[in-house]
Amino acid sequence: MRLADEIARQLGRLTDHLDQLPPHEAVQVIAHVLDPEDGLLDGVIGFMSVSSSFAEKQAEQGVLPAEVWLALGRATNELDAIGLHLNEHRAALRRVGAQPAAPAAKPPAPAPLVIRRHR
Template sequence: MPHSTSDQAKLADEITRQLGHLTSTLVQLPAHQATQLIARVLDPMDGILSGFAHLVATGSRFAKNEAERGALPAEVWLALGRAANELNAIGVDLEEHADTLQRFSARPAATAAKPLVATPLVIRRRR
């Protein structure tokens, strides 16, 4: 049974509202709970980021088909394709830190093995 455009718009609005709520919650959580939430959001298989990247990639394929029919300008397809590629690259960059986030979030909050030491935040990487 096809879904109405109105239902899909309501779903998108609800997801947007929920993301706003999640963001508001994140800033109020203790460090280990915030890390758990971030780890879940960035989970490479089931996280919000990978779900959103998949949604944009699907939109890009749709836009390609529509551009080939002449219903959409090719620039729309190209922009969605670039966005999908960028989101994928971001996911790949963050995936290398997934284990660290999982380990940190699994630690009990009160049982830190050693005191925290501040770390300089300037790191240079070659791409």
């Protein structure tokens, strides 16, 4: 439990600091967290997968309701799908994160936010 509490505390600290970072550094942190091989999101997906397997065994023995196992399995699948969707944007995150800090004199041109879903 102490490890889980520490991880949650550290994630809270990271979240708090993200808003305070210069934009290019914030993008670097986001890209690192979303890295599909050793990022935080991949770790959470792995944790959920193991949790689902554990819950399945416990449900088979009657210790946990089957709904708990099913919910953990769905959550794992949804997180995995989210990771795949975010993976499409890795190159953009890396490109922006690799750029040096933009000079304060000329901010980037704003872009209209139009949501397009790719399927």
